[in-house]
Amino acid sequence: MSLQLQCDVNALNAAYAAALDEKRFDDWLEFFTVDAMYKVQARENFDRGLPLALIALESKAMMKDRVYGVTNTIFHGPYYMRHIIGPVRLMGNDEDLIRSEASYAVFRTKPGSVSEVYNVGRYIDTLVRTQAGLKISSRLCVYDSEMVLNSLIYPI
Amino acid sequence: MSAPETLSRWQQPGSSRVPFWVYTDAQLYQRELDLIFYGKHWSYVGLEVEIPNTGDFKLAFIGQRQVIMVRDRVAPKDRATDGGIRVVENRCAHRGVRFCQQPHGNARSFVCPYHQWTYKLNGDLAGLPFKDGVKDGDSVNGGMPEGFDLKDHGLTKLRVAVLHGLVFATFSEETEPLEEYLGADVMPWLDRIFKAPSTGLRSDRNLVLLGYNRQRIPGNWKLMMENIKDPYHPGLLHTWFVTFGLWRADQKSRMVMDAQGRHAVMISRKNEGGANAAVTDGVTSFKANMSLGDDRLLDVVPEPWWSIDDPSHPGQSITPTVTMITLFPSLIIQQQVNSLSTRHIVPRGEGEFDFIWTHFGFADDTPEMTRRRLRQANLFGPAGFVSADDGEVIEFSQDGFKQWGDDGSTLCELDGTGTEMTEHMVTETLIRSMYSYWKKVMTP
Numbered sequence: 001m002s003l004q005l006q007c008d009v010n011a012l013n014a015a016y017a018a019a020l021d022e023k024r025f026d027d028w029l030e031f032f033t034v035d036a037m038y039k040v041q042a043r044e045n046f047d048r049g050l051p052l053a054l055i056a057l058e059s060k061a062m063m064k065d066r067v068y069g070v071t072n073t074i075f076h077g078p079y080y081m082r083h084i085i086g087p088v089r090l091m092g093n094d095e096d097l098i099r100s101e102a103s104y105a106v107f108r109t110k111p112g113s114v115s116e117v118y119n120v121g122r123y124i125d126t127l128v129r130t131q132a133g134l135k136i137s138s139r140l141c142v143y144d145s146e147m148v149l150n151s152l153i154y155p156i
Numbered sequence: 157m158s159a160p161e162t163l164s165r166w167q168q169p170g171s172s173r174v175p176f177w178v179y180t181d182a183q184l185y186q187r188e189l190d191l192i193f194y195g196k197h198w199s200y201v202g203l204e205v206e207i208p209n210t211g212d213f214k215l216a217f218i219g220q221r222q223v224i225m226v227r228d229r230v231a232p233k234d235r236a237t238d239g240g241i242r243v244v245e246n247r248c249a250h251r252g253v254r255f256c257q258q259p260h261g262n263a264r265s266f267v268c269p270y271h272q273w274t275y276k277l278n279g280d281l282a283g284l285p286f287k288d289g290v291k292d293g294d295s296v297n298g299g300m301p302e303g304f305d306l307k308d309h310g311l312t313k314l315r316v317a318v319l320h321g322l323v324f325a326t327f328s329e330e331t332e333p334l335e336e337y338l339g340a341d342v343m344p345w346l347d348r349i350f351k352a353p354s355t356g357l358r359s360d361r362n363l364v365l366l367g368y369n370r371q372r373i374p375g376n377w378k379l380m381m382e383n384i385k386d387p388y389h390p391g392l393l394h395t396w397f398v399t400f401g402l403w404r405a406d407q408k409s410r411m412v413m414d415a416q417g418r419h420a421v422m423i424s425r426k427n428e429g430g431a432n433a434a435v436t437d438g439v440t441s442f443k444a445n446m447s448l449g450d451d452r453l454l455d456v457v458p459e460p461w462w463s464i465d466d467p468s469h470p471g472q473s474i475t476p477t478v479t480m481i482t483l484f485p486s487l488i489i490q491q492q493v494n495s496l497s498t499r500h501i502v503p504r505g506e507g508e509f510d511f512i513w514t515h516f517g518f519a520d521d522t523p524e525m526t527r528r529r530l531r532q533a534n535l536f537g538p539a540g541f542v543s544a545d546d547g548e549v550i551e552f553s554q555d556g557f558k559q560w561g562d563d564g565s566t567l568c569e570l571d572g573t574g575t576e577m578t579e580h581m582v583t584e585t586l587i588r589s590m591y592s593y594w595k596k597v598m599t600p
Contacts, residue, residue, distance in 0.1 A: 040539065042367070042368060042369065042370070044259075044367075044368060045367040045368060048367075050365060050366060050367035050368070051366055051367060051526075051530055052366045052367025052368065052369065052515045052530060052533060053367075053530070053533070054369055054537060054538060054539045055534060055539050056530060056531065056533065056534060057534070058450070058452065058531070059449075059450050061449035061450035062449065062450035062452070062453060064449045064450075065448050065449050065450060065453060066534075068446070069395075069541050072395070072443070073395035073396065073441070073443065073446075073541065074395075074541060074544050074545055075393060075441075075545040075548060075549070076544065076545060076548045077548055077551070077552070146370060147370050147371060147372040147510065148369070148370065148371040148372070148538035148539070149371075149372060150371060150372065150373050150374065150538070150547045150548065150551055151371065151538050151539065151544040151545075151547045151548055152538055152539040152544070153539070153544055
């Protein structure tokens with residue numbers, strides 16, 4: 001069972017990465033439950049118990065507002081992302097709630113430029129089983145990178 | 157070319173055309189460090205609330221020099237006059253080592269790992285190994301020469317001034333007192349955010365640290381000061397500001413500066429947004445039909461301290477929803493509705509700076525207000541709905557300056573070429589006033 005679950009969560013993360021790397025942001029929304037939480041937070045804040053996050057979205061509707069910002073309102077130089085997500089580590093689960101973590105590295109490539117290490121950290125997740133399969137009810141991206149390379153527009 | 161020669165090449169009168177080399181000349185940047193950051197200016201170091209206990213310290217930068225802000229022990233008899241905040245340079249007096257590597261923490265003393273030179277929290281040298289040599293039978297090997305005095309070999313101690321919990325420091329003995337440096341026109345706007353109503357026992361409001369965001373921006377440091385002295389762009393670059401009426405040209409606004417033109421406050425009051433032909437027609441960033449799926453992102457609740465007696469019209473009340481304060485050379489203080497932060501510029505060469513956001517609230521905030529401040533933080537910072545694009549345009553500005561070369565200049569003539577305060581935001585007066593001051597400082 002645990003092996004199967006591990007497989008399922010790894011597959012979810014791979015699909016999640018592909019959606020972002022292919023800029024399918026509407027698909028990205030569908031990995032979450034309606035009342036899901038999505039945060040991107042600097043490790044220094046996380047470790048010190050400081051509540052500020054770089055991005056803190058408290059519902060799928062808020063995530064949709066972010067997607068509108070990414071695609072329509074936030075002026076930015078375009079770039080590709082490439083997510084490399086490590087194998088998932090199950091942190092304990094019961095029938096309904098699965099806790100897991102995985103390391104990630106995101107590379108950024110701007111037009112005409114070399115690829116750079118953009119954001120490195122770990123996902124701290126809770127997932128739930130639904131009729132439509134596994135969904136993320138909370139994803140906290142805690143990043144080690146002490147400096148954001150200018151700006152961070154797309155979700156991680 | 158040498159920097160002084162470079163500066164004399166600014167031949168145009170006034171400050172409404174800023175030559176590209178002001179942003180791209182490496183030698184000029186070195187002079188800026190000496191004359192501005194290490195010269196007669198007060199630089200922001202941090203918030204007192206970041207180091208609440210004796211021995212608490214944090215690292216910070218003034219220009220490219222790393223300093224330690226630390227809370228020293230203070231004898232009970234001195235506590236009424238000495239808050240104990242010290243700022244010392246993170247550079248050992250012995251061999252120049254940047255000895256402190258923890259970004260924050262608590263210390264009883266500072267010890268350089270290389271040769272164990274030990275400093276008190278105030279930067280005094282407390283002792284060093286083998287100062288009097290090492291005994292070898294009847295003789296003594298080595299040791300410091302006669303006349304070596306610990307007192308002469310402490311860390312560089314900066315002058316420190318604390319205003320309402322904001323800590324500033326300067327390397328110069330000649331910098332005027334902080335409140336004089338900031339000026340009477342700017343002070344009321346700092347008081348508005350940081351000073352407690354006069355009924356309280358303490359005169360400063362107690363702050364709560366909410367956290368940090370850090371970004372590295374590939375542009376000249378002055379571009380960030382300009383960005384927050386530029387009331388022209390927010391209603392054009394930032395969709396959220398023009399669409400939701402947080403900042404745009406049909407609002408009641410005021411541009412304030414100090415007598416020298418180096419500091420500024422942009423003051424405005426939000427409106428309901430929506431279409432108004434004068435400021436939205438043809439503006440592509442305006443999205444007439446945009447609405448939020450989750451309006452908690454903009455759950456603005458007015459706070460009592462927003463209203464003050466209008467410094468320009470005593471006896472009348474004024475209630476801004478936004479004040480953006482630029483304190484030369486390196487601090488921006490933001491109040492945009494319920495979101496509060498300091499933004500600290502750390503230059504890293506002529507073409508790059510770090511930008512450090514410290515978000516805060518007040519000790520008497522309700523949990524709902526704290527959540528609101530944190531939610532509205534989504535608008536700001538390196539990923540913010542409005543601020544992310546500021547970093548982007550600064551990068552592209554620097555790219556533009558570099559590709560042309562020395563004879564190019566920026567055009568900065570909205571509302572003329574003067575440097576007066578205005579009662580509207582359709583102006584670039586604050587940028588002109590900063591460069592007018594900058595020219596004076598850079599040609600001593």
